[in-house]
Amino acid sequence: MRFIGLLIAAAVAVWVYIDAKNKGYKTLPAVGWMLGVFLLMIVFLPLYLFVRARKAKPVEILTPCKHCGKYYQDTPLYCPNCGHKVGGYSFKEE
Ligand SMILES: [Zn+2]
Known part of the structure; x- marks a missing residue:
């Protein structure tokens, strides 16, 4: 063994x-x-x-896009994959 x-x-x-x-x-x-x-x-x-x-590094943290499911780095305003708005921490719920 x-x-x-x-x-x-x-x-x-x-x-x-x-x-x-x-x-x-x-x-x-x-x-x-x-x-x-x-x-x-x-x-x-x-x-x-x-x-x-x-x-x-904190920038290596990946976040899943809630529209297309792909992961992206940092906190961009728009998903680099599908282009949907993902950042900007809005208080309004859709
Ligand atoms: Zn996306």
Whole structure:
């Protein structure tokens, strides 16, 4: 059953690598995180998630458009996908 644990560790390590690359890490630090998580997951996984949460910028928050369902960044006045008005926090309910 040790094989299953190794498989999970490898899967999580690969996820960390891909996630780190997506978050703008260069290859070397991303590989470093991957190896750290793979070898010492109990230490590096919480550490990575902590660093990741601190690194995340508020502009990366995605909001679903209530008209077309696609996600958009920031708080634009109009949906970049369908063009419906989505921002501007109006007090009037339609
Ligand atoms: Zn839309």
